[in-house]
Amino acid sequence: MTSAHSEPILACRARAARSGCSTIIVGKAASATGEILIGHNEDNDLRIVTSQYWVPPADHAPGERMTFEPDAAKIPQAPRTFGYFWVQTLHPAGSSYSDNFVNEKGVVIVSNNCNNTFERGEPVREGGIGYGIRRILAERAATAREAVEIAISLQTKYGYRDQGRTYTVADRNEAWQIMLLRGHRYVARKVQDDEVVFVANAFSLGRLNDVPEGDILMSPDLIEHAIQAKRYVPAHPGDFSDFSFCRAYQPIERRAADWNKNRSQTALAMLTGTATDAWSDQEAFPYAVRIQRKLTVEDVKAVMSAHWPHEKRSGFMHQSMRDICNIGTFYSVVFEQNAEPSFIRGWQTMGRPCQLPYVPFFPLAKPAEAASFMSPETAAAEHFHASRDRFNHRSGLALYAFLDAQNLSDYVGDAPLRAMKADLEARWREEEEDVRKQAAFLKSAVSKEKALDYLHAYGAEAFARAEAAMVEALGAMESVEVQVLADSLSLSDVGTVDVVIFGSDSLDVRTIDIETTRFGVTYPDSDVAVNAKREKALQAAYRDLNGDGRLDAVFTFKAAAAAAWGFEGVKTDLWFFAEAEGRKIGGFDVVRIVK
Numbered sequence: 001m002t003s004a005h006s007e008p009i010l011a012c013r014a015r016a017a018r019s020g021c022s023t024i025i026v027g028k029a030a031s032a033t034g035e036i037l038i039g040h041n042e043d044n045d046l047r048i049v050t051s052q053y054w055v056p057p058a059d060h061a062p063g064e065r066m067t068f069e070p071d072a073a074k075i076p077q078a079p080r081t082f083g084y085f086w087v088q089t090l091h092p093a094g095s096s097y098s099d100n101f102v103n104e105k106g107v108v109i110v111s112n113n114c115n116n117t118f119e120r121g122e123p124v125r126e127g128g129i130g131y132g133i134r135r136i137l138a139e140r141a142a143t144a145r146e147a148v149e150i151a152i153s154l155q156t157k158y159g160y161r162d163q164g165r166t167y168t169v170a171d172r173n174e175a176w177q178i179m180l181l182r183g184h185r186y187v188a189r190k191v192q193d194d195e196v197v198f199v200a201n202a203f204s205l206g207r208l209n210d211v212p213e214g215d216i217l218m219s220p221d222l223i224e225h226a227i228q229a230k231r232y233v234p235a236h237p238g239d240f241s242d243f244s245f246c247r248a249y250q251p252i253e254r255r256a257a258d259w260n261k262n263r264s265q266t267a268l269a270m271l272t273g274t275a276t277d278a279w280s281d282q283e284a285f286p287y288a289v290r291i292q293r294k295l296t297v298e299d300v301k302a303v304m305s306a307h308w309p310h311e312k313r314s315g316f317m318h319q320s321m322r323d324i325c326n327i328g329t330f331y332s333v334v335f336e337q338n339a340e341p342s343f344i345r346g347w348q349t350m351g352r353p354c355q356l357p358y359v360p361f362f363p364l365a366k367p368a369e370a371a372s373f374m375s376p377e378t379a380a381a382e383h384f385h386a387s388r389d390r391f392n393h394r395s396g397l398a399l400y401a402f403l404d405a406q407n408l409s410d411y412v413g414d415a416p417l418r419a420m421k422a423d424l425e426a427r428w429r430e431e432e433e434d435v436r437k438q439a440a441f442l443k444s445a446v447s448k449e450k451a452l453d454y455l456h457a458y459g460a461e462a463f464a465r466a467e468a469a470m471v472e473a474l475g476a477m478e479s480v481e482v483q484v485l486a487d488s489l490s491l492s493d494v495g496t497v498d499v500v501i502f503g504s505d506s507l508d509v510r511t512i513d514i515e516t517t518r519f520g521v522t523y524p525d526s527d528v529a530v531n532a533k534r535e536k537a538l539q540a541a542y543r544d545l546n547g548d549g550r551l552d553a554v555f556t557f558k559a560a561a562a563a564a565w566g567f568e569g570v571k572t573d574l575w576f577f578a579e580a581e582g583r584k585i586g587g588f589d590v591v592r593i594v595k
Contacts, residue, residue, distance in 0.1 A: 043328040053376035054366040073126035081139035085363035094384030096131040101138035106341030116254035117164040122183025124159030190215035195288035198267040203246040256282035259321035350402035361459035368460035388569035416476040493559035503550035566593035
């Protein structure tokens, strides 16, 4: 994600050593529904707000230009643009590489960071293009193949600003992956109907001659450039059949990094029914697999919710990027394609999918208002210029009902949350066919608009039901009352801050083990390892602070450590975690972070 800086600053991001995002594509012949399935986890680090909008189709004046990153190319606008569903990743510095789209023609667009390539210094024109790729595809592509052609034309004309990325585009007939490199080189491959593809954050496409002619498109000098750079030497002069794209353009250190390899191992084992350890040689990992069984939507959800089985946990359920569902997963979605784009169904979570429910929705029926923070016009205008107040923790907004429940459950245990999730999802599965039949009836008997209104109401009610369940689950978990004895915390303060845990009938604060105490931000830091980095309290004192006749505990923490990874100017939820008499407890208070 980029701002006016010369390199991306957020995930799926280049500077973060542990950048995320996972995607699975199921071809039509490999799908139990007979339709293409797309599963995607949007993984990021640092302070993120995820919200969603419907942007209506629009006419544009001659000479109008599109402005994205402040220093990127200004792209001429098309006379007419499609309407689209938009999941925005909002960050104070602007996010170039994280948003998801479904346009009115049924084209789905998601992406995976594949940075750390050999292509670092390749030139671009007029500042190049980054965020503009995905938005322009949403606005202009009537099919997945057309999205490929548009992306290639933009790449060829302007050049890509980032080091490398894989864009997945899919319609009801085809799914493609477009791999862009810094500068003007690219390769695009059609996912075959009987294939299942999983991609984490590295290029996995090897040989280019394993699909029919026309199903691979690449820049004319892709192989020649690799030869000239001495990254590819043909086994037989003039015979390029052994050319491997991923080996020629990305170092093995990136492709085999544990946070890429382990997620791929997990997915491949689940898809093929083998042991995780059977997938040990990164260079032998397939780009795609063909399996005997046909995958359901529930199978795709299971992959997107999966954990690497060998991860050593440090008291928290999530702590690294080795899991497909990991500490940096801010949004997960599964799309079921449909011959009628209006009936494309999505299943989305507002955080980690192993703990939060997959809520049904129909992207072209417009999102629930509770899932939006702003109008789409304001959201677009502020995408690279958002005020810090946009990122304040706000208990009245639906998103934080999901995040608060997720954050507490990640430490104290998620049994209540998983029970809620199971009950909700079971009910929605029972309803799914009746919902589509009712929408089809309304479309034929009344109008398409009537059917969309029905689907919108259904999705909004499901979202509200899930939000209420999260509030109920939070109340069922071991939450404690926390107060920070300060109006703000400074990122540079060399002093300390006192944090009060109030005693209650169920908690004798003297039983809290100071060695287990941790306090601070739950949003993942740039290495996505925040759960392993928070510091314990320096000391504890006990007295009745609120006059209720019970002792309260005052824990003293280093102020800068408590504020670490927060954002200046943002009212941030800071969480206290500890063990008391062998059970885990947690709770939070909201404090503004200052410089």
